[in-house]
Structures are given as structure tokens and as C-alpha cells.
Amino acid sequence: MTGVIVLEAARWVDVVAGQVHSPATIVVEGTHIVAVDPHDPLPESATVIDLGDVTLLPGxxxxxxxxxxxxxxxxxxxxxxxxxxxxxxxxxxxxxxxxxxxxxxxxxxxxxxxxxxxxxxxxxxxxxxxxxxxxxxxxxxxxxxxxxxxxxxxxxxxxxxxxxxxxxxxxxxxxxxxxxxxxxxxxxxxxxxxxxxxxxxxxxxxxxxxxxxxxxxxxxxxxxxxxxxxxxxxxxxxxxxxxxxxxxxxxxxxxxxxxxxxxxxxxxxxxxxxxxxxxxxxxxxxxxxxxxxxxxxxxxxxxxxxxxxxxxxxxxxxxxxxxxxxxxxxxxxxxxxxxxxxxxxxxxxxxxxxxxxxxxxxxxxxxVDVDHELGRLAPGYLADIIAVPGDPSQDISATLDVQFVMKNGRIHKSPAA
Known part of the structure; x- marks a missing residue:
């Protein structure tokens, strides 16, 4: 899958601020995240993937x-x-x-x-x-x-x-x-x-x-x-x-x-x-x-x-x-x-x-000295993104059921697959 990918989900976790945001829209272009919950309209050519009632986390x-x-x-x-x-x-x-x-x-x-x-x-x-x-x-x-x-x-x-x-x-x-x-x-x-x-x-x-x-x-x-x-x-x-x-x-x-x-x-x-x-x-x-x-x-x-x-x-x-x-x-x-x-x-x-x-x-x-490019969901960071059910900030066991995996902007696991 090439071009701009937009991931939509019920929630995403800002692990640095310790906050859960709802809903979630994350825009990925190439290997990187370019926007999180953007105010600007999404590109018409973007591929939108609605992951449903899940929470997005950094890899x-x-x-x-x-x-x-x-x-x-x-x-x-x-x-x-x-x-x-x-x-x-x-x-x-x-x-x-x-x-x-x-x-x-x-x-x-x-x-x-x-x-x-x-x-x-x-x-x-x-x-x-x-x-x-x-x-x-x-x-x-x-x-x-x-x-x-x-x-x-x-x-x-x-x-x-x-x-x-x-x-x-x-x-x-x-x-x-x-x-x-x-x-x-x-x-x-x-x-x-x-x-x-x-x-x-x-x-x-x-x-x-x-x-x-x-x-x-x-x-x-x-x-x-x-x-x-x-x-x-x-x-x-x-x-x-x-x-x-x-x-x-x-x-x-x-x-x-x-x-x-x-x-x-x-x-x-x-x-x-x-x-x-x-x-x-x-x-x-x-x-x-x-x-x-x-x-x-x-x-x-x-x-x-x-x-x-x-x-x-x-x-x-x-x-x-x-x-x-x-x-x-x-x-x-x-x-x-x-x-x-x-x-x-x-x-x-x-x-x-x-x-x-x-x-x-x-x-x-x-x-491992990669905190400038990995470990959070933010613009400019590598698009390592996973999705789990529920809210892992309340129930950590949600991380045992990973339903979606993206690494470097490439999807390796998804519910559709």
C-alpha cells in the first residue's frame, strides 16, 4: 500500500502526556506519521482504514x-x-x-x-x-x-x-x-x-x-x-x-x-x-x-x-x-x-x-537512543502503530490482543487480512 494512509479508531494514547484521546485519526505518509487528529481536510487520494473500536498505541x-x-x-x-x-x-x-x-x-x-x-x-x-x-x-x-x-x-x-x-x-x-x-x-x-x-x-x-x-x-x-x-x-x-x-x-x-x-x-x-x-x-x-x-x-x-x-x-x-x-x-x-x-x-x-x-x-x-523517532504517536515519528481492543491505559491486558500492526508505515497485520 502506497501513498497517504489514514488510520481511524475510537481512541489513541499519548504515552508521554498520559492521556487518551477520542476519536483517533493518524495520517501516515511513507515511513512517518505526518499528522495526528489533523484540523485540515484529508487528502482526497488518501487510503482511509477504519479500525473501529480499538485503541492506537506506538509499536x-x-x-x-x-x-x-x-x-x-x-x-x-x-x-x-x-x-x-x-x-x-x-x-x-x-x-x-x-x-x-x-x-x-x-x-x-x-x-x-x-x-x-x-x-x-x-x-x-x-x-x-x-x-x-x-x-x-x-x-x-x-x-x-x-x-x-x-x-x-x-x-x-x-x-x-x-x-x-x-x-x-x-x-x-x-x-x-x-x-x-x-x-x-x-x-x-x-x-x-x-x-x-x-x-x-x-x-x-x-x-x-x-x-x-x-x-x-x-x-x-x-x-x-x-x-x-x-x-x-x-x-x-x-x-x-x-x-x-x-x-x-x-x-x-x-x-x-x-x-x-x-x-x-x-x-x-x-x-x-x-x-x-x-x-x-x-x-x-x-x-x-x-x-x-x-x-x-x-x-x-x-x-x-x-x-x-x-x-x-x-x-x-x-x-x-x-x-x-x-x-x-x-x-x-x-x-x-x-x-x-x-x-x-x-x-x-x-x-x-x-x-x-x-x-x-x-x-x-x-x-536505545531512538526517542526522537520512536516510542510515541506524533508528527515526524516513524509510523510504528499498533491497535488493541478496549483501553489499555485502564486494562493493560488489552495489549495481549494486538489486532493491527504497522511498522515503518507498512501494514503487517490487520483485521481485514
Whole structure:
């Protein structure tokens, strides 16, 4: 569909002002919004699409997922097929293409692919997927790829520890994220950036789903964190840290790392540090409700049973303190396409529906430095527009039923289709 497109609906949400306007008329030309509720007559040549009794929202954003794992063929409630040695890079990339379409249909038009943790021979599969989507070869969200997660040998995002592989079974290189010591982490960051990563992911502490260190254990020294942050920032990219443990979170904040993923065991002091430093938090809170921990290894289940209740208690404190919280699911820990369940969980933890919407729009846009072109419905912004039934500013669960998706002015999903 070309030319001017006019979207009409019952309502639209100004997520910045926190207001719902009725009715809604949004004029799109090319890739951008050119008018919202215009006073001037509409062009006679415009294609008018009446979406009916729905609410228009900016395209939603998921700031932590991995499109290259999970998806087709995986058991419901478990983040697999995940780290097996059976899938080659080509097959994984095709799986990622399916997950990308599923994510877009769910109304998420922008995502961060946070850290490959599979053997690829040094290829950055998320960068390849991003390029294919950007060039229009395949439908999917706008991807901010991190390449391979930077992790120490035996660290949480070392692919060999998810299945307790014996030594020598899966040799990995700096190019694939395994980096020990300051020279290695610098080389690893440079490799990811050289081959297209738009941010860096670092494994800062242990985790729940890996057979390695305890969830709270800090995995890099302060000097290594500082080297990672310095190298990335000099290259003009931000750093996101998988950090569950409190001391690891504090070390990341001191090093100038931009974003904490999970933050489950953060103390009140650490929450205040995030506020004081302007550090973002991607809390991935829904997975603590949804993950099928009764179906994982007993030692992993024991970790989850200890960590998840503490994570649920931490987040309301972070919300009340004013931490900048961006929506992220850690999909496929939450199945691809069910990303909006994170918004429902954020409201259950203490956000208002509008705060939850902002976490997936304006706050996420600030995190990836696109708040001048994404995250709101306004003239001059990219035409990423979705439609949901009801009023999500009152009932956030409306975001679970996305009926219309436009990205960059192109319609990918509509009731008519």
C-alpha cells in the first residue's frame, strides 16, 4: 500500500502526556506519521482504514530477548530448544526468522537481541537477521543486535554450561564471546562491534538456568567491567549486563555499564545507586511467574525457588524508587509472541498501566537512543502503530490482543487480512 494512509479508531494514547484521546485519526505518509487528529481536510487520494473500536498505541519494544533460540518445536514453558549442539547456524537463523514474525505480530516492532550464547563459528546471526529484516526480505521487528554475549569461561552465558558439556566437546573462541582477562574482553568487544553489534551484552553474574556459579556470584573483576564499558563507549555503543547478584550489579554501575538485566537480588542500597546513576533496569519479571521450573533439573529448580520470590519482592521497591525500567521479557524464557505478558506483570508489581506502556515505548526508546523517532504517536515519528481492543491505559491486558500492526508505515497485520 502506497501513498497517504489514514488510520481511524475510537481512541489513541499519548504515552508521554498520559492521556487518551477520542476519536483517533493518524495520517501516515511513507515511513512517518505526518499528522495526528489533523484540523485540515484529508487528502482526497488518501487510503482511509477504519479500525473501529480499538485503541492506537506506538509499536511496543522488548529490550531483552533472543530470537535465535526457542520458538518452533520447543516445549511450552521452557526456554528450549536452546543450547543444543544439533542446530547449525543456518538452521538457527531460520528459526530466528520465524520468531521475528511471531514477535512482530504480537505488536513489538523494536527489540534488543541480547547476546548470542550458541556456537556459530564467529558469525553474528542476530546481525544477519537484522540486515535481512531491514532490507525487507522478511517481516520482523527492528533489531538492535548485541552479537555474542561477553562471558568468562564457565560463566552464565558460556554455552557449554547450560548442558554441562565435557571439556573439548564445544570449543569456543573470543569471537563467540568467551573472554578472560582485560585483553580478552577488549578484543571480544571489538570483534562484536566490528561485525555489526549495536550494543554489548556482558555476563556479570551467575544465573538460574546454567550449571555453573551461583546466581549472585560476580563473574568479572571490576577492572574487566571497566574495560568492557570503556571499549564499548569509545565505539559509541551501550552495554547491557546480565546481573542477578547484588555485588555484581553494584560493580556494573560503578563501571558505567548502562543497563542491568534482571537485577533480581538488588538491595535497597543498590536500587538507589541505579536511581542516582540513571542506570536502566530491564526487570524481566514475568518469567518468575511463568517459567516451568517443575520441569527443569533439580539443582536449577532449587536456584529458581530461592531467587524468584526475592526478585518479585525487589521490583516493587525499584518501581517506587523511580528506577528507569524498560520492558524486557528474556524470551524464550517467556514464549515468543507472549511478550505483552511482561506488561501485565509490571502492573501486578506496582506500575500503573500507563507506566507499563511507557516502559515499552518512551523508556525503551531512550534506552536505545531512538526517542526522537520512536516510542510515541506524533508528527515526524516513524509510523510504528499498533491497535488493541478496549483501553489499555485502564486494562493493560488489552495489549495481549494486538489486532493491527504497522511498522515503518507498512501494514503487517490487520483485521481485514
Amino acid at each position: 511496543l519494544m522488548d529490550m531483552e530477548l533472543n530470537l535465535l533460540i526457542g520458538g518452533p518445536g520447543g516445549p511450552e514453558g521452557l526456554p528450549s530448544p536452546m543450547h543444543g549442539v544439533q542446530d547449525d547456524p543456518a538452521y538457527r537463523t531460520l528459526r530466528g526468522a520465524v520468531n521475528a514474525r511471531t514477535t512482530l505480530d504480537a505488536g513489538f516492532t523494536t527489540v534488543r537481541n541480547l547476546g548470542l550464547m550458541v556456537k556459530t563459528g564467529g558469525y553474528l546471526l542476530d546481525v544477519a537477521l537484522q540486515r535481512a529484516i531491514d532490507q525487507g526480505w522478511h517481516p520482523g521487528p527492528r533489531i538492535h543486535p548485541a552479537g555474542h554475549a561477553v562471558t568468562p569461561y564457565g560463566g552464565h552465558l558460556d554455552p557449554t554450561v547450560f548442558q554441562r558439556l565435557a571439556p573439548g566437546i564445544m570449543p569456543l573462541s573470543i569471537a563467540e564471546g568467551i573472554a578472560n582477562g582485560v585483553p580478552d574482553v577488549i578484543a571480544c568487544v571489538r570483534y562484536q562491534v566490528r561485525h555489526g553489534a549495536k550494543l554489548i551484552k556482558v555476563s556479570a553474574s551467575g544465573g538460574v538456568m546454567s550449571h555453573s556459579t551461583s546466581p549472585g556470584a560476580q563473574q568479572y573483576s571490576d577492572a574487566e567491567f571497566e574495560a568492557i564499558a570503556d571499549e564499548a563507549h569509545r565505539a559509541g555503543v551501550k552495554v547491557a549486563a546480565h546481573a542477578v547478584g547484588d555485588t555484581a550489579i553494584q560493580a556494573c554501575i560503578r563501571a558505567g555499564i548502562d543497563c542491568i538485566e534482571h537485577g533480581f537480588l538488588a538491595t535497597d542500597e543498590t536500587i538507589q545507586m541505579m536511581v542516582d546513576h540513571g542506570t536502566f533496569l530491564v526487570s524481566t519479571t514475568y518469567l518468575t511467574d511463568a517459567m516451568a521450573i517443575d520441569r527443569i533439573a533439580p539443582e536449577l529448580r532449587a536456584k529458581a525457588e530461592e531467587v524468584f520470590p526475592r526478585a518479585k519482592a525487589m521490583l516493587p521497591k525499584a518501581i517506587a524508587a523511580g528506577v528507569r525500567i524498560a520492558c524486557g521479557t528474556d524470551a524464550p524464557a517467556v514464549p515468543h509472541g507472549q511478550n505483552a505478558k511482561e506488561l501485565v506483570a509490571l502492573v501486578e508489581r506496582g506500575m500503573t498501566p500507563l507506566q507499563a506502556l511507557r516502559s515499552a515505548t518512551v523508556v525503551a526508546a531512550e534506552l
